[in-house]
Amino acid sequence: MDTINLSNKIDWEFIEQVKEESGQNPSLCYQCGNCTAGCPYTNYFDYPVSMVMRLLQAGQKDTILNSKAIWLCATCETCTTRCPCEIDVAHIMDTLRIIARREGKVSEKDIKLFYDSFLDSVKQFGRIYEVGTLLMYNLRSGHFLADADLGPKVLTRGKIHFFPTKIKGSDKVAQIFERFQKKAKRHG
Amino acid sequence: MAEKEYAYYSGCSLEGTAKEYDTSLRLVMKTLGVKLAEIPDWSCCGSTPAHTVDHVFAAALAARNLAIIEKMNTHTVTVPCPSCLTVLKKAHIGMTTDESFKNEVNALLDEPYEGKVTAKSSLQVIYEDIGLEAIADRVTHALPDLKVVAYYGCILNRPPDIAQFDDPENPVAMDKVISALGIEVLDYAFKTECCGAAFGVPKRAMVNELTHKILSMAIDVGANCIAVACPLCQQNLDLRQEQVNQTMGSSFNIPVLYFTQIMGLAYGYSPDDLEMDKLVVGADHLIRSRIPVEEYRKMKEAEAAAAKKPAKAKEMKEEPKETAKAEEN
16 A cells, blocks of 8 residues: 555546546545445455545545456445445546546456456347357457366256347447447547 | 246357256256247357457447347346356346446347346346245255265356346355255355456466365365356366366365256256266265155155164164164165
């Protein structure tokens, strides 16, 4: 964990952006730490979730968007469930991840690669093709043998298909991707 | 019982690594008189990955399915996978409470979603709509060796505003369903601890550590079986159990069954029917003692009668149960 330099300028625009995109009000957080106390991932976070909330109140955009915490959050919803101020903390983490992705700041590249491999399968087939998703991830990440030990386990039990199922409306699903990408481009 | 009908959104996992969840759920629903209507040409809900891209985009992937269900006879959909369920419910709630969000989502879709669908987890349908009495009525077999803990995972009941079902900190629906089958269910403190979810592939060490805690707690309370309602939980706890043993130096060998497989066993379906062979950690040793409920009741009565015999009771005060068992043999 680094020392946080709070003399960095407060980015008011960033605070407003997160407020608007998440529909949440981060200034309601009074730092009780309940979210961090229940967070199963806090051991792996560089900044505990309550500190992410504090950094957000202080408008520390770069520190937040470059953090590992926002990518290691699994949206288990414990923080949201337990927040006494009824802040949807997990939704704020979700929003921060989306902004980081949009700005090309990805501190946990393997996680993003896995998500991208997953979404490529959805775009191509309309559903998830588990084998394809894993192989695509292995190729892109360079972890060629990730989970190779599980291969025999799933193969011998007939848990996977060798070929993807393509739904009839896969083009309709692909259009959702395309329309979204067009819209995203328009908005810069 | 009048037949209930639900649209059935199985989700992608139940076509692949969680095939046995699909198979066992269909059998159990049939036994309970529930008709599952297929959703024509359903697509992936987008799951966690879509939520890292954009809220509107994620909702659109889910809402394509809601729009299809809206055109079906029934507007209530049952969803076995908690991840699919949360995504479908979040899209629905977002679109029915915020008009501009709804318009933005519908702008990405061919067929707009108007907000008429109710989504319920399959556990919720079984627990609330069918009810414990009807669940118990269908039981044909006893499973005396099973000592189960019910593991709900992180998002089946959370956040409460989205899940709108059971308790977010101490859910009990699965415990009660399994108890209603006459099976022993133990208290378990880690019902809603997160198993590591979709990080199994990119962050395997982290997931192995998290699942280690969940498995340890099950052993500590004396369970010999974990019941789950989520394909990802099942995968992390069962398929990755050997990885956990290797990385954490443990020696777990505890079967992780879908709660619907346990129901199916109590309803007399064969292990093959329920695709028990798809479990990585086998449960054969726990199922071997399965007997028809009538026989089990007689056996118990005989045991109780033997224990009551005054002469024997005096002689064998320390071990009345063993006497009963010996007599039967």
